[in-house]
Amino acid sequence: MSAPTMERDVPDVCGECGSTDLVEDTKNGDLVCAQCGVVAAELLIDLGHEWRTFENDDSAYDPNRVGGSINPLLDSGLATSISQGPAGANALNERLARAQSRNVLDANDRYVTECYNRISYLCERSGLPQLVKDRACELLRLYYDHLTLGADGVRARARFREDETASIISAALFIACRNEGFPRTFNEISVIVSVAKSRVAAYVKAMEMSIGEAAKISRIRTTDDFVSRFCSYLEIPNIVRSLVNQVARAAAEKDGIHGRTLVSIAAGAIYFVLLLWRETCPQSIPATLRVSDEALVNRIAEVSGITEGVVKTVASRIRQYRDRGLLPPDWVRRFPSRLEPELPTSSSERQDPTGNELIHEQSAPTVSSKRPRQGSH
Numbered sequence: 001m002s003a004p005t006m007e008r009d010v011p012d013v014c015g016e017c018g019s020t021d022l023v024e025d026t027k028n029g030d031l032v033c034a035q036c037g038v039v040a041a042e043l044l045i046d047l048g049h050e051w052r053t054f055e056n057d058d059s060a061y062d063p064n065r066v067g068g069s070i071n072p073l074l075d076s077g078l079a080t081s082i083s084q085g086p087a088g089a090n091a092l093n094e095r096l097a098r099a100q101s102r103n104v105l106d107a108n109d110r111y112v113t114e115c116y117n118r119i120s121y122l123c124e125r126s127g128l129p130q131l132v133k134d135r136a137c138e139l140l141r142l143y144y145d146h147l148t149l150g151a152d153g154v155r156a157r158a159r160f161r162e163d164e165t166a167s168i169i170s171a172a173l174f175i176a177c178r179n180e181g182f183p184r185t186f187n188e189i190s191v192i193v194s195v196a197k198s199r200v201a202a203y204v205k206a207m208e209m210s211i212g213e214a215a216k217i218s219r220i221r222t223t224d225d226f227v228s229r230f231c232s233y234l235e236i237p238n239i240v241r242s243l244v245n246q247v248a249r250a251a252a253e254k255d256g257i258h259g260r261t262l263v264s265i266a267a268g269a270i271y272f273v274l275l276l277w278r279e280t281c282p283q284s285i286p287a288t289l290r291v292s293d294e295a296l297v298n299r300i301a302e303v304s305g306i307t308e309g310v311v312k313t314v315a316s317r318i319r320q321y322r323d324r325g326l327l328p329p330d331w332v333r334r335f336p337s338r339l340e341p342e343l344p345t346s347s348s349e350r351q352d353p354t355g356n357e358l359i360h361e362q363s364a365p366t367v368s369s370k371r372p373r374q375g376s377h
Contacts, residue, residue, distance in 0.1 A: 010041045107158035108148075115140055118169055126192050128173075128182060136169075136176035142211045143168060163199075170195045171203035175215050183225045185263050187305025223248035226266040226304070233303045234270070235288050243334040244273045250326050251318045260314060267304040268314025271297055275315070276322075277335050284336040 013020055014033040021034040024044065031041035116137050123133040148155045160168070170193040177184045186204075190197040208215045227248050231241040248269035251257050257265060274296060277285060289296065301308045318326065328334075 010044065014038060014040055108155060111159045112141060112144060115144075115165065115169060119173065122169070122173065122192055128177065129180075131180050132173070132176045132182055135180050136172040139172040139175055139207065139211065139214060140168060142214050143172070143207050146210045163195075166193055166195050167199045167203045168207075169193055170200045171207045174200060174204050175207060178221065179215075181225075183221050185226075185305050221262060223252055223262050223266045223269070226263055227269065230266055230270055230300070230303050234299065235286065236270070236274075237286075237336060239334055239336065240273065240277060243328070243331060244269050246328055247273055247318065247326060251314075251321065254317070254321050254326070256317045256320070257314065263304055264306055264310050264314050267300050267306055267311045268318055271300050271311050271315040272318045274300075276331075280332060281335040 016038045017036045019035040022031050023034050024031050029044040030039050119136050148157050170189050174189045186197045186200050189200050224245055227245050248266050252265050297308050297311050301311050
């Protein structure tokens with residue numbers, strides 16, 4: 001009997017006894033009737049996954065499944081990958097894996113894979129979700145094809161210079177964050193990827209013009225996207241943060257403020273509410289915010305990535321609407337009436353909850369120290 005086709009054209013009924021209780025013997029490739037024992041079909045093709053167990057492998061990693069899934073963002077098709085195992089566990093296996101990788105992946109896929117790995121690392125380090133990482137990889141692939149793939153299907157080049165690569169990755173991350181609901185400013189992306197802010201903006205514009213609909217904004221951004229993150233950096237309590245959100249949303253529609261960037265409106269609203277808090281309930285302001293006006297506006301500017309002048313200008317425009325329906329009726333009750341106990345943030349020692357040992361705490365550097373100001377919005 002000839003082998004069946006890939007569509008698994010096998011009988012449903014036993015030809016001898018008419019029973020439908022047919023059992024497939026995957027080891028021998030036979031279809032056997034459970035009633036009379038007749039082999040209804042033979043030489044069956046197993047269309048399932050190939051599973052193996054390498055019990056005698058020197059590494060601790062057990063690669064049960066052979067081969068990896070196909071990556072739709074790479075040109076290469078099916079291929080066999082050799083596991084390296086833990087670092088240093090099997091030097092020969094590691095050399096084989098490197099040699100096999102050079103032979104299986106062409107120069108294009110090697111370069112694109114390196115870019116995907118960099119995007120994955122940057123997203124993990126910055127706390128960006130898998131959704132952003134996948135979208136950024138897709139945008140990078142589309143832009144890479146646009147730049148290198150000719151009309152005849154031949155690629156003009158396989159790699160870009162390091163500065164070009166970093167700029168393309170920064171643009172892909174910016175657009176992915178914006179379109180997937182996790183917007184970041186040009187300054188934040190500049191710090192994450194270590195690329196000049198001007199280059200990030202230039203490559204974002206180039207990518208949007210090149211790939212069109214794929215880079216189109218799929219979600220409307222609001223000041224809430226930035227207020228929550230900036231307030232978290234400044235350690236502003238949630239109850240005050242909600243007031244800042246309301247003020248920023250209302251101020252965005254006012255004359256003299258409407259048309260400014262969402263980042264500048266969010267920063268101005270934070271500065272305005274903090275000054276209002278200082279006037280109303282100064283005794284409840286945390287120690288981290290109990291600084292001079294200049295120091296406060298400097299911290300907000302560093303966190304938001306805009307200049308101090310922009311923060312002051314927007315805050316002064318917001319202040320003009322203070323008694324004209326900008327603030328909610330219960331705005332006074334939004335400020336804490338007393339100072340909440342704070343955890344030690346300076347270098348100190350405290351007793352472990354178990355009472356066994358002392359734990360040394362170092363104050364973590366504020367996020368603002370990692371966000372240099374570059375230009376204005």
